[in-house]
Amino acid sequence: MTDFMNRPAGRHDEDGEPDLNALAAWVDGRLDSAGRAELADHLASCQSCRAIVAELTRGGAPAASSWAPVLAIAATIAVAAVAGTAYFLVHERQPNSVAAPILRPVTPAAAPKSTPSVAPPPAAPSSRSSPSSDRKRAAGTTQVAGKTFHLVAGEWIDNSYRETDFLPVVQVSSRQQLDSIAALQPYAALGSHFTVVIRGTVYQVALP
């Protein structure tokens, strides 16, 4: 409806008004991955927006029952693991602790077909077993070394990657580092930004 794509999620407008569209979209589980990351940063330092989200959640607003909040803050938690925050994720990880069906994306068949103009589609598709949906997203999907990757915000994301799995994360930030990890070589063709899960470890590659 408006050019909200140009506004960083969570940023207050020129009148100091909170980004209620972004906050409501988060509570409904409908923010795309970039929006969720931006909003998480904003919420961590904005008490009034936290209060809105909390009251909205407490007040019984539906929280992501059919739209998967997969990437978002869980992603940043996983990233923080690298900064030493979440060693527990590695040492105390419980493979079955992934929060249940609520976190799984709806399959395309179950998703709302389309509600024109007021219902953006889920932005981070990741259906593990739906070849038909893969075909539909062919432009943003590729296969490398037997793995399926989806293009999300300019980055190739392994289809099996779930931030909510809280696997240990290795950040790869230089070409030399990439070259030194043999397991990553088959995926180097993905370019400078990709995330791949190999034998229970998440490699997040972001080359300058």
Place this chain on the structure above:
Amino acid sequence: MDRHPEDDSTLVRRCLAGDAEAWHTLVDRHRPGMISLARRILPVQDAEDAVDAVLADLWQRRRLGRYEGRSSLRTWLGAVAINSALNARRAAASRAAADAAAAAPDYAATDRPPEQLHIVLREAIASLEPSIRIMVLLYYEQDLSLDAIGRLVGASKSTLSRALKHARERIRAEADRLAHERWDTSLAALREGVDLDRLEFDLREACGQPGNNRPRGVSNK
């Protein structure tokens, strides 16, 4: 999620085109929910006033056009109602605080150990990465349950519980470091014999929930 998704999007379009009948339908449908959210923040009469004022704004000033369709209309209107109610409560609180400050300025406040304790705890929380800080604040400041936070951030209750436990350890270490740096004392000295439950209680107080004086373990949520 939303009982009238199609109807709501149609209604919004009709309202923005100036269709008064559509507006009345929208108000009938959503005003009760908005008031019920605002009532969690304000006394009932104030809640109704705040919601009616914001509804008038949505219609008369075409603020409804700010709805971008990125959430259900119900959730967005809920956010609008809550924002309005919080603004009203903040305005009332700042008036009350101004009156109280005028009556009895408390110059010695930061010399008291509880204030020092809260300062170092708040600063320790602020030192956490945003992704961790938001969980800590939603839990200790906003008093959301682990289930609710889990739904928001997309993590299981057990994962959140461990994350909070680890965050508390980091907060404790950083607050202790700050206490030594700032006042040449320890966190334990600021709060004699800090244990886990006590730290939980202190965190809630530091985050501005003085009314919640029951220490609560993570496992209770």
